[in-house]
Amino acid sequence: MLTVRAPATSANLGSGFDVFGVALGAPADVVRVERAPETTISITGAGSQYIPEDPKKNTVGAVAEALDAPARIRIDKGVRPSSGLGSSAASAAAAAVALNELYGRGLTREELVPIAAEGEALVSGEAHADNVAPSLLGGFTVVTDGGVTQVDTSIPLVACLPEITVSTRDARAVVPEHARMDNVVDTVGNAATLAVGMARNDPELVGKGMADEIVTPERTALIDGYAQVRDAALEAGATGVTVSGAGPGVLAVCHHADRRAIAAAMLDAFDAAGIESRAYQTTVG
C-alpha cells in the first residue's frame, strides 16, 4: 500500500484567474492506494458525505482511468469540498502521485499535472489545472497552455472558510464573457506585480498585485459577509484580500507577525454576519 499527502491550494489570487495558484502548508488530503482488479473509492474526513464514491463521478476515479491504474483507493479528506481551497484537486494530485508510483508509470510531477486536471473537468466542467499544479509541485505556479512555471516562496497567508457552500460550477457561471480593455490592462499589471512579489517573497507586492476588477467582483457577490471580512482583514494588517479559488473561502496575504490578528478579525467579521467560519494561518509551501 502506498500513502501520499497533497496540500490544499488557493487558485486565481485575484488577478491570475485560471492561471495562478499556491500550495498551502495546511490543510491536506491523504490518499492510500493498493492494486486491485478494478477501482473502488472510499472516503472519510471533512465533508466526505458530500463526495461521490462512484469512480465515474469522482476526480480520483478519472485519474485512475487516465493512468490505466485500477486500485483500491482510500481518501482521507483534510480539505473540505466546495470551500475554495482546491479540495478535489488535492485528492486528484495525491492519487496521481500514488498511482504513478504504484504502477511504475515513471511520469514526472509536471507530466502528472494534465492527468490530475482531468479530474477537475468532472467537478467544474473544465480541466483547469491552477489547483492541481501547486498541489503537485508546491510553491507558486503559473499555468498556461504552454505548461507550468513554478517558484518556491513562503508568503504568509490566512485562509478563512465560512460554513456556506458555493459550487465551482455556480462560481464559473458568473464569470463575465467579455472585459473592458482598461480593466484588462490593470489586471495584467497587477498579475505581473504579484508574480514579481512571489519571486521576491514580498507580501506587500503580492497583496497589491491581487487586485482584480474583472472576475472577483462578480464572485464576491456570492459570498455573504465578504466586504466586511475583507475590510476587517485589511484593518488588521493584511496586504491584500481576495476570494480563494471559486469561493467561498477568503484569502488574506500578510506579514508573518500579523497572521493571528488577521485570522481573529476575519472570524469575528463572519460571525457578525451570522456565519460560522474557520481560519487557517499558513504560508505558501
Ligand code: HSE
Ligand atoms: N480557477 C478556478 C476558478 C479554480 O476560479 O473557477 C476553482 O477551483
